[in-house]
Amino acid sequence: xxxxxxxxxxxxxxxxxxxxxxxxxxxxxxxxxxxxxxxxxxxxxxxxxxxxxxxxxxxxxxxxxxxxxxxxxxxxxxxxxxxxxxxxxxxxxxxxxxxxxxxxxxxxxxxxxxxxxxxxxxxxxxxxxxxxxxxxxxxxxxxxxxxxxxxxxxx
Amino acid sequence: xxxxxxxxxxxxxxxxxxxxxxxxxxxxxxxxxxxxxxxxxxxxxxxxxxxxxxxxxxxxxxxxxxxxxxxxxxxxxxxxxxxxxxxxxxxxxxxxxxxxxxxxxxxxxxxxxxxxxxxxxxxxxxxxxxxxxxxxxxxxxxxxxxxxxxxxxxx
DNA sequence: ATCGATGCAAAGCGTTTGCACTTTG
DNA sequence: CAAAGTGCAAACGCTTTGCATCGAT
Numbered sequence: 370x371x372x373x374x375x376x377x378x379x380x381x382x383x384x385x386x387x388x389x390x391x392x393x394x395x396x397x398x399x400x401x402x403x404x405x406x407x408x409x410x411x412x413x414x415x416x417x418x419x420x421x422x423x424x425x426x427x428x429x430x431x432x433x434x435x436x437x438x439x440x441x442x443x444x445x446x447x448x449x450x451x452x453x454x455x456x457x458x459x460x461x462x463x464x465x466x467x468x469x470x471x472x473x474x475x476x477x478x479x480x481x482x483x484x485x486x487x488x489x490x491x492x493x494x495x496x497x498x499x500x501x502x503x504x505x506x507x508x509x510x511x512x513x514x515x516x517x518x519x520x521x522x523x524x
Numbered sequence: 525x526x527x528x529x530x531x532x533x534x535x536x537x538x539x540x541x542x543x544x545x546x547x548x549x550x551x552x553x554x555x556x557x558x559x560x561x562x563x564x565x566x567x568x569x570x571x572x573x574x575x576x577x578x579x580x581x582x583x584x585x586x587x588x589x590x591x592x593x594x595x596x597x598x599x600x601x602x603x604x605x606x607x608x609x610x611x612x613x614x615x616x617x618x619x620x621x622x623x624x625x626x627x628x629x630x631x632x633x634x635x636x637x638x639x640x641x642x643x644x645x646x647x648x649x650x651x652x653x654x655x656x657x658x659x660x661x662x663x664x665x666x667x668x669x670x671x672x673x674x675x676x677x678x679x
Numbered sequence: 680a681t682c683g684a685t686g687c688a689a690a691g692c693g694t695t696t697g698c699a700c701t702t703t704g
Numbered sequence: 705c706a707a708a709g710t711g712c713a714a715a716c717g718c719t720t721t722g723c724a725t726c727g728a729t
Contacts, residue, residue: 396683396728417718432686437719439684455608455662458718471655482653490645498637499669500626507610510661514654551703551708572693587711592694594709613693 382409382463389446403428404439408449414460414470414479453507454479460508469504473513480513537564537618544601558583559594563604569615569625569634608662609634615663624659628668635668 377385386405387397395401407423408415415423417437424431440461443449450464454472460479468481484504491502532540541560542552550556562578563570570578572592579586595616598604605619609627615634623636639659646657 394683398684398728400685430686433718434687434720435685441720453608453610453662453665471649471653471657473655474658474661480653480655482649482655486648486652487645490642493641494626494637497641498626498635499672500628500635500637500666501672502626502664502666503629504664506629507608507662507665509657509659510608511655511657517654517656546704549708553702553709555710585711588693589695589712590710596695 379409386443386446386448389448390442393442393446395442399428400424400431400435401439403431404436405443405448408443408461408463411462414452414462416458416460418458420461450505452505455508455510467505470508471513472508472510473516474510475512475516478513478515479508534564541598541601541603544603545597548601550597554583555579555586555590556594558586559591560598560603563598563616563618566617569607569617571613571615573613575616605660607660610663610665622660625663626668627663627665628671629665630667630671633668633670634663 383405386409387402390397390401403424404420407420407427411419417433417440420440421431421433421436424436440449440451444451444464448464449461451459451461452470453459455474457477460470467484469484469487471480471482472478473480487504491504495501538560541564542557545552545556558579559575562575562582566574572588572595575595576586576588576591579591595604595606599606599619603619604616606614606616607625608614610629612632615625622639624639624642626635626637627633628635642659646659650656
């Protein structure tokens with residue numbers, strides 16, 4: 370027993386999600402396969418619009434509403450998560466790793482950081498107020514290093 | 525010199541904001557006075573809809589668009605801040621005290637906590653990633669003590 | 680053949696905008 | 705009376721929904 374499954378292979382991931390859909394009584398339609406593939410291929414956070422555009426490129430005729438419905442279902446199955454970003458659109462990504470998302474309000478870049486950095490603060494808030502902060506569900510808004518360097522002024 | 529101006533009186537606050545508007549070349553219209561009064565009276569966070577409803581109650585005929593424009597202007601003047609809340613509408617409140625907002629995703633309650641509790645984490649992220657988190661601009665979403673007690677299940 | 684999934688178009692929500700008119704200073 | 709502010713209604717961006725049809729199992 371040497372190297373363990375540290376990272377799931379692309380096709381393992383794809384098969385796992387396909388099974389997830391099937392086991393829930395769902396059907397592996399062209400759209401479902403396409404959207405799942407897009408999400409796996411993208412190692413970034415995509416807006417619904419990104420996904421819709423790419424899906425239409427790969428399989429013309431796919432409707433926006435279908436993609437939205439699919440994303441919803443994938444989210445119920447626990448395969449996908451979404452994060453809110455202030456005014457703008459919602460971002461979607463494959464779920465589970467427990468990242469915290471930092472969204473630069475100036476340039477729109479999203480940075481992923483490990484939850485660990487914020488865990489003590491979350492615990493402190495929990496102890497003091499009984500409130501359990503869920504850092505996955507909404508991006509933390511602020512300013513990235515590049516934008517801060519470019520212009521030192523505020524938002 | 526005994527008790528200092530720890531808290532600004534209601535009319536001080538009102539006059540300060542009125543002056544802010546006047547100094548910027550603005551005019552003290554009925555709507556402006558009304559909305560400012562509503563914001564001062566409310567010791568909670570209001571949605572635009574809350575403010576619009578109350579404004580129309582106090583001075584019938586006020587249009588939603590006017591309230592939105594006013595809130596924008598007050599924000600540019602630094603008198604008002606808004607916070608995003610996941611899917612839902614934006615909340616408005618008088619600005620400046622540096623609170624962090626915890627929004628319960630289950631019951632919608634907003635809890636204010638001092639920034640201090642989260643400051644170390646913000647600094648740690650800054651040192652590690654150069655990213656400056658702005659905790660005022662978006663609520664932290666999670667689960668309040670009451671809702672967590674009521675049903676231990678997830679979102 | 681059954682039931683889930685789809686495309687389309689319309690509606691939804693919260694918010695913004697264009698424009699002619701009213702108010703304020 | 706000039707400039708700032710207003711109401712109205714229409715448009716906006718993102719997302720959801722109703723419904724008849726299609727297609728996977």
